Amino acid sequence: MSSNLCALLSATFYxxxxxxYVEIVHQxxxxxxKRLAKLDFLFYAPDGKEIGRRSIDPDHDVVDLRALVHSxxxxxxxxxxxxxxxxxANIFPYRPHHYAFFHREGSxxxxxxxxxxxxxxxxxxxxxxxxxxxxSVFLFPNHAHEMNFSVxxxxxxxxxxxxVNLLSHYEGGVLRVGSCRLPPKGHVxxxxxxxxxxxxxxxxxxxxxxxxxxxxxxxxKNGGEILHFDHFFSYLKVQ
Amino acid sequence: MLKKxxxxxxxxxxxxxxxxxxxxxxxxxCSLLLNNIESRFLTxxxxxxxxxxxxxxxxxxxxxxxxxxxxxxxxxxxxxxLSSENQGKIRCGLVTIQGKRGWSSGIYLTLSDGENCSITxxxxxxxxxxxxxxxxxxxxxxxxxxxxxxxxxAFGKDQFVYLHQKFSxxxxxxxxxxxxxxxxxTLRKETKRITSRRLALPGMGSQVIHLRHFFSSAPGNLSxxxxxxxxxxxxxxxxxxxxxPEEFSGSLSIQHVK
Numbered sequence: 001m002s003s004n005l006c007a008l009l010s011a012t013f014y015x016x017x018x019x020x021y022v023e024i025v026h027q028x029x030x031x032x033x034k035r036l037a038k039l040d041f042l043f044y045a046p047d048g049k050e051i052g053r054r055s056i057d058p059d060h061d062v063v064d065l066r067a068l069v070h071s072x073x074x075x076x077x078x079x080x081x082x083x084x085x086x087x088x089a090n091i092f093p094y095r096p097h098h099y100a101f102f103h104r105e106g107s108x109x110x111x112x113x114x115x116x117x118x119x120x121x122x123x124x125x126x127x128x129x130x131x132x133x134x135x136s137v138f139l140f141p142n143h144a145h146e147m148n149f150s151v152x153x154x155x156x157x158x159x160x161x162x163x164v165n166l167l168s169h170y171e172g173g174v175l176r177v178g179s180c181r182l183p184p185k186g187h188v189x190x191x192x193x194x195x196x197x198x199x200x201x202x203x204x205x206x207x208x209x210x211x212x213x214x215x216x217x218x219x220x221k222n223g224g225e226i227l228h229f230d231h232f233f234s235y236l237k238v239q
Numbered sequence: 240m241l242k243k244x245x246x247x248x249x250x251x252x253x254x255x256x257x258x259x260x261x262x263x264x265x266x267x268x269c270s271l272l273l274n275n276i277e278s279r280f281l282t283x284x285x286x287x288x289x290x291x292x293x294x295x296x297x298x299x300x301x302x303x304x305x306x307x308x309x310x311x312x313x314x315x316x317x318x319x320x321l322s323s324e325n326q327g328k329i330r331c332g333l334v335t336i337q338g339k340r341g342w343s344s345g346i347y348l349t350l351s352d353g354e355n356c357s358i359t360x361x362x363x364x365x366x367x368x369x370x371x372x373x374x375x376x377x378x379x380x381x382x383x384x385x386x387x388x389x390x391x392x393a394f395g396k397d398q399f400v401y402l403h404q405k406f407s408x409x410x411x412x413x414x415x416x417x418x419x420x421x422x423x424x425t426l427r428k429e430t431k432r433i434t435s436r437r438l439a440l441p442g443m444g445s446q447v448i449h450l451r452h453f454f455s456s457a458p459g460n461l462s463x464x465x466x467x468x469x470x471x472x473x474x475x476x477x478x479x480x481x482x483x484p485e486e487f488s489g490s491l492s493i494q495h496v497k
Contacts (some may be wrong), residue, residue, distance in 0.1 A: 141347060
């Protein structure tokens with residue numbers, strides 16, 4: 001192993017009842033030249049308590065996340081999954097990406113393919129921004145009203161409690177502000193009101209010091225299966 | 240080396256373009272959410288009104304419709320339902336978006352069947368524009384010696400694909416060049432090569448690859464997680480399409496890849 005390795009912390013959330021597969025290297029070549037140097041999975045309960053951790057051989061292609069979670073704990077609530085990797089920048093000049101694929105067991109709806117949320121490390125100028133002028137935005141098309149949307153927010157920080165503001169913008173300029181305080185490694189799902197005073201939601205913005213992890217989640221109105229699971233767009237305000 | 244030689248002789252012009260795929264089925268409709276929300280966080284204010292030109296290509300790379308939409312402010316967003324002559328078939332293609340210099344926001348794409356919707360975004364990447372003589376030459380060479388040019392394929396990606404009885408992932412390929420693009424596919428499971436196929440995509444053309452049908456000659460039942468090696472003679476990209484037990488007759492999800 002090289003003594004000059006880079007680090008990257010990525011995150012996602014696991015729910016019971018889903019087949020969930022994680023590609024530890026996206027666009028992995030057949031010869032496995034794209035290889036991580038070290039790979040650890042860490043699991044956290046909503047209150048931030050560590051449930052368990054597992055080191056995985058970086059030669060693996062796809063990890064069965066459900067089997068991995070069940071191997072560390074019998075836990076029925078949502079789990080924050082942190083993926084801590086070390087990698088050689090000569091092999092991954094930008095940073096490695098991790099994608100995943102999940103499907104609710106027995107459901108007739110389509111499975112979801114998505115990218116892990118890179119939280120800390122990797123590309124210093126772009127990930128792990130610590131200033132308040134870092135904005136995460138998600139716009140809602142009209143079709144979004146066919147589903148129930150929420151935001152799952154996690155705090156990957158080791159020591160600091162994070163306050164996150166969630167700003168929901170509605171048609172006609174109506175604004176609804178909510179906030180939550182998350183302990184280190186804590187996480188929460190915040191449901192979004194898709195209509196407020198008969199005005200539909202246009203966009204949601206997440207603001208917080210540090211780099212809270214946010215996924216916008218769309219669930220089927222009847223049954224609650226996840227149909228949409230994706231990151232925010234992150235923008236840096238230029239003063 | 241090959242890329243450099245081809246670039247020198249064929250003289251493609253690389254133009255960075257914002258693009259997305261589009262996909263419709265009998266059940267699923269496709270729309271774009273045009274916006275420029277990023278400008279809200281920048282100091283440039285002279286962009287507005289911002290005129291966006293959306294060009295929709297079909298499977299064979301022909302322009303089927305051009306849309307002009309006007310955004311009046313940084314928080315303005317316009318939803319655009321993309322047209323398709325469906326007739327119960329799966330239709331797909333490429334959409335490019337052009338705006339004033341300085342426009343740079345992510346455009347969203349929605350697949351919806353009235354109950355379920357999937358949202359992803361487009362990408363800002365290079366599209367190679369070849370002179371017409373070079374395009375004709377590539378088309379002739381691809382037709383005549385196509386099977387032998389895999390070793391010349393200078394572009395490549397590798398993708399895991401998921402094929403189970405109740406759910407699967409398929410791929411929507413887009414040719415990011417104006418010349419014919421030869422794509423070579425090799426399907427592997429762990430270390431074992433299962434089968435291979437090739438596909439010619441016309442300039443700016445697209446195709447949905449239903450993996451179970453595309454590799455129907457593969458021995459045994461295609462089930463599990465596979466590695467798909469893709470090599471191509473020109474620039475390309477793809478989106479991952481998730482399908483449930485009803486495959487393309489049911490709801491679909493869509494996701495961009497890096």
